[in-house]
Amino acid sequence: MATDLSQFQDAFFEESSEHLTTIEDGLLQLEQRPDDLDLLNRIFRAAHSIKGNSGMFGFTAVGQFTHKMETLLDQLRNGKFFVTPEITDILLRSTDQLKILIEAARGGAAPETDLLLQLERELAAAAEGGEVPESASSTPSQTSPAAPAAASTTPSLHRFRITWAAPAWLFQRGLDPVRMIGELEDLGTIVLRRLDTSRFPEFESLDPESCYLTWTLELETSKEQAVVEGVFDFVRDGGELTIEECDQGRVTRNEPDSSSVTRHQLPVTSEGCEPKPLGEILVESGVVSRETLDNALSQQKRLGEILVEQHVATPQQISQALQKQGDTATQAKKGGDAASIRVDTGKIDKLINLVGELVITQSMLSSLGTRFDMSQLPILVERVAQLERNTREIQERVMGIRMLPIGSTFSRFPRLVRDLSGKAGKKIQLLLSGEETELDKTVIESIGDPLTHLVRNSADHGLEPPEERLAAGKPELGTIRMNAFHEGGSICITVEDDGRGLNRDKILAKALKQGLIANGEKLSDDQINGLIFRPGFSTADKITDVSGRGVGMDVVKKNIEALGGTVSIKTALGNGTTFTLKLPLTLAIIEGMTVRVGRESYIIPLVSILESIQPTASSVKTITGKGEVVEVRGSYHPIVRLSEAFSIEADCQDPTKAILVMLETEQERVAVMVDELLGQQQVVIKSLEKNFRKVEGIAGATILGDGTVSFILDVRGLIELSRHGLSVAA
């Protein structure tokens, strides 16, 4: 086909990763419900799609490997043998390998050939082990070719045998049989096609404008018979047409009588559409034995080796060339890494609908503008309100497009927990809920790792070994629960275990030993719990494969905070621990408080604001070396004058006449002095770094309703600056 398919490669990779998830999830569920045929079929179909698609793009390695998995899956599906933990294990490991293979096709690191071959052998062995006794006499080489045919169908597919003796007048009515067969191909896969030319008359009486051909086709399609019949709508009144659904598999094998009828066969194999390697065909037709073939194949050399042997190239040159090849592949990967997003078409439709409304409003406004007089002012006001409504809705919808359900992130955890429980020798069940909760794509992509750390932590530190649990009167089976839900403008994700809980004394002792706290220091429960987020902190008695190296929890906290979120812990000794991640729904829009200083306005992120106060003269004090402080409910906080930080003129120099906005970061609280609070609104963050450069103390800019640009304060940066007595240098 001349069409360049490479433009669809990204779609292939994206779809494949969905299929991989289906396979992996399915396999894990299959362990619980080995008899679930629907589940098996789903897994099979996913594998089948990967196989089919990879063929379209020439990723033969992927195709071949998936085929091996598919063969085994097919036999499970056909009830040749039962799903055992060993088999799921092989299939799970194969899925991992398949991921690597697909990544390699994308230009990632090449897979380990040894591992691949090993798995292929295991898959083949498992597939053979499942042979029913009747076919025990058959040799592997005979069973394997049977697989693709059986494997290339799924039960939801129909298989129609179409026999069509075209009417002689076919061409005279402007009908094109090639087009019609093309139409059939659009419906599904034509797995068998035969052309029967027996109706051709003797040459003298042959009319070149008449059609004498008869086709026999077998079509695999998910469509109903009526749809297939529709293809022949315009030729009903002539020729002969039979369409019948056939029992799949049997018909394929059932070669029609090799009688005089079939004189020509189109070069399409009857088994799927994949040509077999030469060797396979030779073995099948008995020309060579399997051993001879394997022997011959093992003598095959790589191009590089041959060239070196012929002294055409040196080994160095070859390895340089290979290196270059690898580099190009890596570059290709980088180029192809364009982020894409799959969006529910419903969302797009709604958006289009809204844009339509926007266009209507706009045209109403412009027609109003061409002949405007003051009497129409109320209409104008109404139209503008409508425009505002449209805009807000469109904004929400567009944001919605970036929103994805968190389920895609959650889906990796059943596998992780399964592996962890095996490694740690604990019995663990994972309960997921709130998978449908939606949040911004960027956030979704960034929380995978922190969540993995938390789950590992729960499995390794949180949950006790079975004997300890039994001794504590708990069920042997430990539970990790993950939940996601919306709360206000944030999303909360919890990771909860019913394990031993954080041990206050142990943490304190360890922190003391590691010098994280001073002896005799009084700490609140929250502060003690917070210690586990300090870099290098670990109470694990021994380092395991899973965790205990003291890296992890600090990274979790850092990553979540980088996303503008918070981590909190709730724990009770002996009763488990709950980690709660609270994240903003999106990174592009924040709730902000607009404040005024002199003639400038600034935006303070609402999440940082605790309260705003107007202090009394007695609560404001000056401390040598620390500058101004304000007393709020018994504790003192430094005052930061925004006018000083930005070197501008403020209206109020006296803190008792101005307003102090109390801001909190994880380290401390400060009071920022402003002239006036203007109001609270959602603002869209425009990056300064992209358009200008990074400015300390400023997180970005936004455009206010009156068209002026306003800076969004970076609270932490601002505090840092004020501590050093510096002003924002823009």
Added chain:
Amino acid sequence: MGKTVLIVDDSSTMRQMVAYTLKGAGYEIVEAGNGKEAVSKLNGGAKPALVVTDLNMPEMDGITLIQEIRKMPAFKFTPILMLTTESADDKKKAGQAAGATGWIVKPFNPEQMLKVVQKVLPG
């Protein structure tokens, strides 16, 4: 350059609708108001890859037009679609006998129409 489609119908609304749909799908359009006009356009150098014709038209009706087109060597194998109403089964037969490739049943929506056009127009 898209393929050219000749639309023959005495109703200009119908011509416009068909033309709009097909233009949207990337086809070039030639229009004719009846069979006679269509024949003269074909003789005058129009080279449609498909003819879509109504049956009831003044001057020359659709059936006659189809017969005329089939007589022209250049358009012997050109697909011809007739616009008919569901009930007119005998018309369908007459049209096919005259050499029509298929039909589009009126009333139709753009998708149905495009589907039939793509069915008979070689890729």
